[in-house]
Amino acid sequence: MAFVIHRLALLVPTVLGVTIITFFMIHLIPGDPARTILGIHATPRAIAILHAQWGLNRPLVDQYWLYMDRLVHGNLGQSLYYGSGVSGLITSRLPVTLWLIIYAALLAVIISVPLAILAASRKDAIRDHAVRVIPLLGLGMPAFWLALILQSQLSVRFRLFPVTGYGTGFAGHLHSMFLPSLTVAIALCPVIVRSLRASMLDVLGADFITTARAKGVPASRLFIRHVLRNAIIPAVTVLGINIGFLIGGTLIVEQVFGLPGVGSLLVQAIFERDFPVVQAVALIFGIMVVMVNLLTDVAYATLDPRVRFDR
Amino acid sequence: MSAISIPAAEGSPGSAPRAAGERAQNRRSRWYRQPTLMAGLVITGLILFLVIAAPLLTSYNPDTQNFAATLQGPSAHHLLGTDQLGRDTWSRLLYGGRTDLRIAFIAVLLPFVIGTIVGSLAGYFGGWVDIVIMRLVDIVVAFPFFVLIIALVFVLGPGERSIYIAITLVGWVSYARIIRGQILVAKRQEYVAAAQSGGLSAVRIMGRHLLPNVISQAIVYALSVDIEQDILAIVTLSYLGLGIQPPAPDWGTMISDGQNFLTTHWQLTTIPGLAVVVTGLGLSLLADGLADLLRLGQS
Secondary structure (H helix, E strand, O other): HHHHHHHHHHHHHHHHHHHHHHHHHHHHOOOOOHHHOOOOOOHHHHHHHHHHHHOOOOHHHHHHHHHHHHHHOOOOEEEEOOEEHHHHHHHHHHHHHHHHHHHHHHHHHHHHHHHHHHHHHHOHHHHHHHHHHHHHHHHOOOOOHHHHHHHHHHHHOOOOOOOOOOOOHHHHHHHHHHHHHHHHHHHHHHHHHHHHHHHHEEEEEEEEEEEEHOOOOOOHHHHHHHHHHHHHHHHHHHHOOHHHHHHHHHHHHHOOOOOHHHHHHHHHHHHOOOHHHHHHHHHHHHHHHHHHHHHHHHHHHHHOOOOOOOO | OOOOOOOOOOOOOOOOOOOOOHHHHHHOOOOOHHHHHHHHHHHHHHHHHHHOOOOHOOOOOOOOOOOOOOOOOOOOOOOEEEEOOOHHHHHHHHHHHHHHHHHHHHHHHHHHHHHHHHHHHHHHHHHHHHHHHHHHHHHHHHHOOHHHHHHHHHHOOOOOOHHHHHHHHHHHHHHHHHHHHHHHHOOOOOOHHHHHHOOOHHHHHHHHHHHHHHHHHHHHHHHHHHHHHHHHHHHHHHHHOOOOOOOOOHHHHHHHHHHHHHOOOOOHHHHHHHHHHHHHHHHHHHHHHHHHHHHHHHH
16 A cells, blocks of 8 residues: 555656646747747737737746646647647547557457467577567567558458458457557567566476476466466566557557547647647657556556565 | 686786686677677678668669659669659668668767766766656656657657757666666675775766776667667658658658559568668667677676
8 A cells, every 4th residue: 555655656746747848848849839830821810819828928837837727627728720629639539549559458468478488388499589589570660661561461452451440339340450459569569578488487487387397287287377377467567568659659550540549640730730739649648658557566566465666 | 518617827928817617608608609699780780781882782863853764663773663753762772771770870879878877877876866867767758759759859840850859858768777777786886885985086986987887788778779769760750751851762751652552562662661670670689689698798
């Protein structure tokens, strides 16, 4: 419990810091932010309205206060392109992104577990080296490129999956979002395989495995009942730690597959020079990562009583 | 591993006496005996050679358009064919890699220097310095890497300068974490206590005594993982139109230019993508090999 409270206390400065960074983004814009955002054809009136809206003529502290006041009231600003509130845009698109993240995480685990077992079952054998090297290909692969290739081959040429879209109903989502999720999962696999393999090797060296082997437990049962069970917690933690990586992977994949999620909202906002949307999406993703990291830490400490961390 | 120990002649010039174990250790940690490291070196070296020697390997200017020869397949004249503007793909691939790798190598420098200094301060002084710096680190890592980089380059305006600024603002964090962790361990060593009681200044102890002992891991990280990550960031930014501005060649713009012809001229998108993948693989292998070498050297 003390650990949870300590962890929650650390949350406050981090979340405040995240808001400060997104707040300062507007001041990184070269020149007059309002003029740059609205473009060269902006009327002086439109610029004046934006100045008033963001309080650009007031001292920095006042501006931040104004920004925080808005955030606390759930107002993430007005989209310049859509003309509507950014909060509404994000809430309507969040389910798609969450679907993608969870689906990709599941696929990544489904792909990684057999690979890790394959590698750990005979350390330093050829298959161990193969499993360690092949996923490295996924690590250096631009997600948008892989998305384009998978889409052009499996969807356009062989018509196995819809080219774009989200699908309808649970089965529809599952079908339509397979390729986007696979793209994200492939980038994630190397990290999971690596940690799962390491923790499996750790478990394999433990006394209770020797005991089980001596009792004649068959290898398949040994791996599923004893090794995997103990090795999966660190792997899930790695997934939690890499939530930022996972979210980063969804951005352009959503764009390529035409999924109406928060990631493609960000990419389109960049094309439309819609600053309030970019700022709000960065903020939401930042806070999402902080929250998931908190949950991972707490879950880890609850599941594994050996881990209570120092202090 | 048959370690035959031949005791070195005591006092003979240039050869210090060594224990048998240390010899075996050294033999195992010899760099050319590491298959991963060798594979990484060969792949990375080959790619570096190709992009550096680009002017010798192609006679085409990567930006010269030729509307009489658009969207051609591979031929004796154009090794990898031409794109929709009749530009030579092989030439654009080489010069594109030149741009991306140059920016990636430069982009690593500032985060490395800043992160190393900040991490040393946090690790050495501890206390409130450490608390403030680590909270700052927490805040930066809260953002997904790509989201923050893309948002920063967007507000700073597209182009090379913005890429450097964005990567510096985000990238220093990893170095700060690595160096801080290493310094926390290293500062408990006796030589540090000796230097402190000798009255050396904190700056001197950090710079002359601690850093040379802890910097290797940060260098390995810079040369492999970080460069790879930066290449991906640059390519992604260019794909979004925020990075290298056309007509300058770069792998990201090549992929995005080619995607409209994916069903008819698949090579236009596939080849630059493969270039990124192979470069990434080379750097990953290099990272793994170097990490193994460091582990062996330390144990």
